[in-house]
Amino acid sequence: MFRKGSFVLATLALMVVAPLAHAHDCSLAIGGGVAIPTGDFSKKFDFTS
């Protein structure tokens, strides 16, 4: 499994590389993950109408 030491080492390694985006740079990104509903959509919806 993922160990705390590995996390610290990875974090330190990432801290010593070059800076991220500057003015006039562009980025193309893709994000993916979980979506957690926070509304009461399922409780209010009238399933018989």
Next chain:
Amino acid sequence: MGYVITPEFTYMVNDKLGLGVDATYSTNNIKKEDRDAIRTANADPTFDLKYTQFGGGAHAKLMMPMQNGPFSPYLVVGAGVANFKAKVESSDPAVAGDKSKSGFAGRVGVGAGYKAGQQMSIGVEGDYNFMSLKKEDFNGVSSAPSIGVKAVVSFLFKGMPK
């Protein structure tokens, strides 16, 4: 709990502010306990409710002071238009069906990226997403909010030197 996918393009106006466009696709089911309660109440073991949201918009990213290092936290605010679709599955044709409507959608979030190579960064982002619905369209429901927790991979393109 469902999943969300968000491709996006961002242009850095200066070192702190980025503006861009994005798209979002998310899908979800109602909570299992709610679904089971409805199945029991209506004696309908096939019942399920799924909803999807697909849209696009513009966003602004405000890079926080640690910008001079590889660790780059940011705030993001976005707004646009999305289509929201609710689909009821059931063996009862009187209950089964779907409905979709479009409306205003937006998000507010925080994230952080790390430069993982010359032209690539990896990061995480958490955001609160909301979509405005008309009560008359979805039986009194006026919004469909959710929290997204995402891993983000970015490909960086250096701007032209002045």
